[in-house]
Amino acid sequence: MVGTAIERLYRRLLARMLTPGHPDATASACFLTGGLQSATFPNDRLAPAAKVAPVATPGGTGAVGPFPPGIRTDEQRDEYDKLRRRVLWTLPYGLYVVGSRAGERRNAMTLNWVTQLSFEPKLVGVGVEKSALTHELISEGRVFSLCTVARDDRAVVRKFTKPVEVDLAAMTLNGFAFHHGVTGAPILDQAPGYLDCEVRQLVDAGNHTFFVGEVVDAGFQAAEDTEVLRMEDTRMNYGG
Numbered sequence: 108m109v110g111t112a113i114e115r116l117y118r119r120l121l122a123r124m125l126t127p128g129h130p131d132a133t134a135s136a137c138f139l140t141g142g143l144q145s146a147t148f149p150n151d152r153l154a155p156a157a158k159v160a161p162v163a164t165p166g167g168t169g170a171v172g173p174f175p176p177g178i179r180t181d182e183q184r185d186e187y188d189k190l191r192r193r194v195l196w197t198l199p200y201g202l203y204v205v206g207s208r209a210g211e212r213r214n215a216m217t218l219n220w221v222t223q224l225s226f227e228p229k230l231v232g233v234g235v236e237k238s239a240l241t242h243e244l245i246s247e248g249r250v251f252s253l254c255t256v257a258r259d260d261r262a263v264v265r266k267f268t269k270p271v272e273v274d275l276a277a278m279t280l281n282g283f284a285f286h287h288g289v290t291g292a293p294i295l296d297q298a299p300g301y302l303d304c305e306v307r308q309l310v311d312a313g314n315h316t317f318f319v320g321e322v323v324d325a326g327f328q329a330a331e332d333t334e335v336l337r338m339e340d341t342r343m344n345y346g347g
């Protein structure tokens with residue numbers, strides 16, 4: 108059951124990350140394969156997924172329109188789809204762990220689709236896939252926390268790509284110590300900085316929802332000049 112869910116996640120991520128012709132395709136694939144297998148799955152449950160042909164089928168639907176003028180054949184559509192993805196991959200991102208809470212349910216998830224949206228009030232938005240547990244918890248609980256990740260702590264990213272194991276006695280999420288923010292959302296103790304947010308708006312964004320949150324608390328938990336992790340520090344990708 109768990110293995111099946113993991114395989115689904117793995118295939119989804121793999122589909123997003125692998126595109127023939129993308130310069131990082133092979134490296135990304137190796138990183139993800141090695142990372143998930145060694146970090147989480149000592150057995151060979153993922154071996155069949157690892158053999159999935161490295162063909163990008165984002166969302167499993169093939170080339171996604173609309174297409175600009177002059178793009179008519181299936182081949183042209185596929186080429187354009189790949190090109191657009193490569194352009195999207197060049198958008199710079201940070202990497203974060205978003206904490207969510209609904210009643211007694213908690214989760215933490217790796218995420219890069221984040222931006223500040225307003226000076227006054229202080230609004231930030233996070234793009235969360237509709238199938239994620241995090242989506243369910245933020246929709247229900249109407250709060251989320253956003254934790255930055257130290258640059259030399261990049262292994263954290265791979266620990267939060269599936270629903271976490273919560274140990275309330277030990278106050279850990281997948282073994283990582285946490286505490287509750289003022290909203291009740293979990294905040295990783297080792298995050299250099301955090302924003303604690305109450306949801307003010309939900310924007311439907313295709314297969315994601317963009318949750319707009321107002322910052323109700325913020326703080327540093329490490330030296331203010333601690334370098335934070337960015338997507339380019341890893342060989343991962345999410346987008347395109």
Ligand SMILES: Cc1cc2nc3c(=O)[nH]c(=O)nc-3n(C[C@H](O)[C@H](O)[C@H](O)COP(=O)(O)O)c2cc1C
Binds near residue numbers: 214238267270345
């Ligand atoms: C590097 C990286 C970045 C990611 N960024 C996002 C993101 O911005 N939004 C999102 O919904 N999922 C993102 N994900 C995928 C989620 O971490 C993943 O789908 C997770 O399983 C969903 O978590 P949940 O079901 O535990 O809530 C990213 C994954 C990785 C590896």
